[in-house]
Amino acid sequence: MDIEILNEDRLRYWCRRANIAEEAVNELAEIAGQVKGDTTLYSIFAAFHEATALRGEWHRQWSPLPYDPTVQSVFDERTSLFYVLAYLAALPYTEKEYLRRGIEAQVFDETMSDFGLWMFYIYERTGKWGFDRFMWVWRHLTGELFRLGRLQYVLQDFEFGVTAFRNKSTRRVLLLADPQVKLRPDGYALGAGRLQRDDDQPLEDAPGAAEAWQPAFSETVDGWHGNPIAPYGYALKTPVFLPRAEWECLLRSGDPVLDIHIPRYAPFTAEACRDSLRRAYDFFTVQYPQRLFKATFCHTWFFTAQLQQILPAQSNIVHFQREFYLFPHPGGPGYLWGFAFSETEFDPASAPRDTSLRRGVLDWLAAGKELFDLPGLLFHSPEEWGTQPYMSTWDQEK
Numbered sequence: 001m002d003i004e005i006l007n008e009d010r011l012r013y014w015c016r017r018a019n020i021a022e023e024a025v026n027e028l029a030e031i032a033g034q035v036k037g038d039t040t041l042y043s044i045f046a047a048f049h050e051a052t053a054l055r056g057e058w059h060r061q062w063s064p065l066p067y068d069p070t071v072q073s074v075f076d077e078r079t080s081l082f083y084v085l086a087y088l089a090a091l092p093y094t095e096k097e098y099l100r101r102g103i104e105a106q107v108f109d110e111t112m113s114d115f116g117l118w119m120f121y122i123y124e125r126t127g128k129w130g131f132d133r134f135m136w137v138w139r140h141l142t143g144e145l146f147r148l149g150r151l152q153y154v155l156q157d158f159e160f161g162v163t164a165f166r167n168k169s170t171r172r173v174l175l176l177a178d179p180q181v182k183l184r185p186d187g188y189a190l191g192a193g194r195l196q197r198d199d200d201q202p203l204e205d206a207p208g209a210a211e212a213w214q215p216a217f218s219e220t221v222d223g224w225h226g227n228p229i230a231p232y233g234y235a236l237k238t239p240v241f242l243p244r245a246e247w248e249c250l251l252r253s254g255d256p257v258l259d260i261h262i263p264r265y266a267p268f269t270a271e272a273c274r275d276s277l278r279r280a281y282d283f284f285t286v287q288y289p290q291r292l293f294k295a296t297f298c299h300t301w302f303f304t305a306q307l308q309q310i311l312p313a314q315s316n317i318v319h320f321q322r323e324f325y326l327f328p329h330p331g332g333p334g335y336l337w338g339f340a341f342s343e344t345e346f347d348p349a350s351a352p353r354d355t356s357l358r359r360g361v362l363d364w365l366a367a368g369k370e371l372f373d374l375p376g377l378l379f380h381s382p383e384e385w386g387t388q389p390y391m392s393t394w395d396q397e398k
């Protein structure tokens with residue numbers, strides 16, 4: 001079988017399109033040469049390529065890609081380059097799929113630039129070219145994730161149990177709480193802020209468990225009963241009734257949403273986000289007319305609720321968070337820790353203090369305060385991006 005990426009000209013062409021730095025491409029070309037010159041390596045490479053690009057058997061779990069011991073014994077610390085080369089071998093197939101679906105070449109290049117960005121990230125941290133996001137980039141190669149300007153998007157079903165409504169006359173959006181998620185006395189999810197997230201650990205041990213409460217939700221022919229959520233991400237104990245004559249349901253569990261992801265290495269301005277959302281709304285409406293998204297969703301460490309107190313009001317991260325309607329979730333500090341300190345081990349004592357975010361977070365933790373991430377929803381149009389409608393309205397009404 002002829003594998004296009006093993007031809008050096010084609011390798012250089014596809015790597016340009018995936019935004020991979022020249023030095024890294026040279027290393028990939030060396031690996032390709034070794035694969036072509038060794039029958040054992042070639043048969044492992046070809047079998048892997050067939051399983052992934054041709055049969056769609058991608059490594060989809062959020063865990064490291066299992067490596068073949070023979071490949072590891074040959075390439076040692078460069079083993080990830082063998083596998084990223086095998087992933088890049090799928091690009092010609094992905095491009096064909098883009099052409100079939102009428103998607104512009106620019107979207108292909110923007111989307112695949114994530115390969116180059118993640119390779120550079122490894123280089124920045126280790127001084128060596130490598131790749132570790134195999135559990136992430138299959139979405140790019142299968143045409144499920146698209147980068148459109150500043151942001152990346154995946155169309156997916158909304159998996160949470162909150163339900164969203166809009167008042168027909170005032171246009172105000174209100175979320176009602178998930179009746180399955182137990183809440184602390186302050187209305188945040190029971191378990192939020194725990195240092196170690198352990199799904200097997202009973203929530204009975206979490207702080208506030210003794211006074212925890214369960215929100216209610218019910219639907220009748222006349223409307224919906226439930227516990228309202230403040231856009232800052234906590235639920236209120238006093239239930240409300242939303243009459244059908246006055247409120248419409250915007251989103252419920254299982255509805256399609258546009259899930260946003262934020263790649264690194266580009267300015268994170270309001271204009272860049274607005275332009276990206278504009279493009280995404282057009283793109284997904286044209287590409288998925290049978291599955292129109294009902295809201296935009298994001299779950300990121302940027303939605304660590306306490307960042308609004310830690311960072312200055314003009315911070316891009318705070319602006320981004322304030323555009324969304326947050327809701328209760330038993331998050332913790334680990335999400336922020338992984339992205340803001342590039343570390344998975346939780347060690348405030350040795351963490352760097354070189355940015356205002358890092359200093360602010362470390363001082364916050366030293367003061368014994370908690371941190372937890374929340375998911376959020378967005379219902380306003382790209383044109384209204386920047387108005388922070390949910391939190392601003394809530395602040396005005398208080």
Ligand SMILES: CC(C)(COP(=O)(O)OP(=O)(O)OC[C@H]1O[C@@H](n2cnc3c(N)ncnc32)[C@H](O)[C@@H]1OP(=O)(O)O)[C@@H](O)C(=O)NCCC(=O)NCCS
Nearest residue numbers: 262263264265268300301315316317318339340355356357
């Ligand atoms: C998106 C991104 C460019 C935003 O950065 P930004 O525009 O500087 O954001 P803000 O204006 O809110 O920054 C406020 C402060 O936090 C710092 N900061 C922002 N992101 C940081 C990060 N990931 N690590 C450490 N510090 C960070 C900034 O440097 C700034 O501190 P300073 O004033 O001392 O320079 C940046 O966070 C990033 O590249 N992140 C990586 C991608 C990511 O995390 N995606 C989300 C995955 S869920």
